[in-house]
Amino acid sequence: MKILVINGPNINMLGIREPGIYGSETYASLVNLISDYCKGEGIEVDFFQSNHEGAIVDRIQKAYGVFDGIVINPAAYTHTSVAILDALKAVSIPAVEVHISAVNEREDFRQISYAGKACVKTYMGLGFNGYIEAVKFLESYLAKKK
Ligand code: DQA
Numbered sequence: 609m610k611i612l613v614i615n616g617p618n619i620n621m622l623g624i625r626e627p628g629i630y631g632s633e634t635y636a637s638l639v640n641l642i643s644d645y646c647k648g649e650g651i652e653v654d655f656f657q658s659n660h661e662g663a664i665v666d667r668i669q670k671a672y673g674v675f676d677g678i679v680i681n682p683a684a685y686t687h688t689s690v691a692i693l694d695a696l697k698a699v700s701i702p703a704v705e706v707h708i709s710a711v712n713e714r715e716d717f718r719q720i721s722y723a724g725k726a727c728v729k730t731y732m733g734l735g736f737n738g739y740i741e742a743v744k745f746l747e748s749y750l751a752k753k754k
Contacts, residue, residue, distance in 0.1 A: 609650075609652065609676050609677070609742065609746075609747065610652040610653075610654075610674070610675050610676050610677075610716040611646070611651060611652070611653050611654075611675060611676060611677045611678065611679060611746060611748060612634075612653075612654050612655075612656065612667075612671050612674075612675045612677075612678050612679070613639075613653060613654070613655050613656070613678075613680075613739065614656045614657075614664060614667060614668070614679070614680040614681070614682070615635070615638075615655075615656070615657040615658075615680075615681050615683065615744060616618075616649045616657075616659075616664060616681060616682040616683030616685045616686070616748040617658070617659040617660075617683045617684050617685065618657065618659065618678075618683055618684070619635055619681060619683055620635050620657050620659070620669055621635075621636075621658055622634050622635045622638060622708075623635070623637075625744070629708075629709050629710070630708050630709060631735055631736070633736060635657065637736075638736050638739065639655050641736055641740070642655075642739050642740065642743065645740050645743060646743065648712075649747065651743065651747070653739045653743075654675070660664070661685055661689055661691060661692065662691075663683045664682065664685065664689075664692055664695075665691050665692060665695045666697060668692070668695040668698075668699055668701075669695060669698065669699065671699055671701055671733065672698075672699040674690055675700070675701055676702070676746075676750055677701060677702050677704070677746035677749070677750055678696070678701050678702070678703040678704070678741040679703070679704050679705070679706055679739060679743060679746070680692075680696070680703055680704070680705055680706070680723060680727070681705070681706045681707060681708070681739075682705075682723045685722065685723070686705070686707070686711075686718075686722065686723055686724070687717060687718055687719075687720050687722070688720055688722070688750065689722055691725065691740070692722065692723050693722040693725055693726050694722050696723060696726035696727070697726045702728050702746060702749055702750065702753075703723075703726060703727045703728065704727055704728060704729045704730070704731070704742035704745055705723055705724045705727040705729070705731070705740050705742075705745055706731050706732070706738045706742050707730075707731070707733070707738065708732075708734075708735055708736065708738060709732065709733060710733030711732050711733075712732060712733070713733070728749060729742070729745050729749075730746075733746075
């Protein structure tokens with residue numbers, strides 16, 4: 609099993625950005641957490657973070673035929689990007705949406721998720737643990753698909 613973890617804009621600022629919402633741990637510690645879990649499970653994992661919508665679209669396209677699953681936190685692009693939605697649909701790789709914060713309890717403009725429409729599952733408000741839950745979900749989802 610080979611998975612790609614994609615994070616959108618400002619996720620590289622974890623630890624600095626709004627710690628009351630996103631916590632005080634850094635992006636590097638998020639990568640370590642997921643890497644450690646995947647190592648224990650024998651899952652191959654790659655990471656990609658970008659502040660640019662087109663770069664995220666390019667990375668999703670390049671994943672075609674390479675990865676079995678995608679974990680994606682499109683961050684602010686969640687609420688605006690039809691291009692990321694279309695890219696996920698184009699490659700049809702099972703994808704799980706993650707949000708560190710409880711977006712459902714936040715501002716009205718965060719209540720729409722375009723990318724989520726192409727995802728088989730969403731986790732929100734679980735902090736970094738949402739990414740681990742997403743990987744666990746993909747493990748059982750992909751095992752059932754075989
Ligand atoms: C986020 C929620 C988004 O609304 C926000 O723009 C982010 C992070 C989250 O992980 O909680 O940048 O995706």
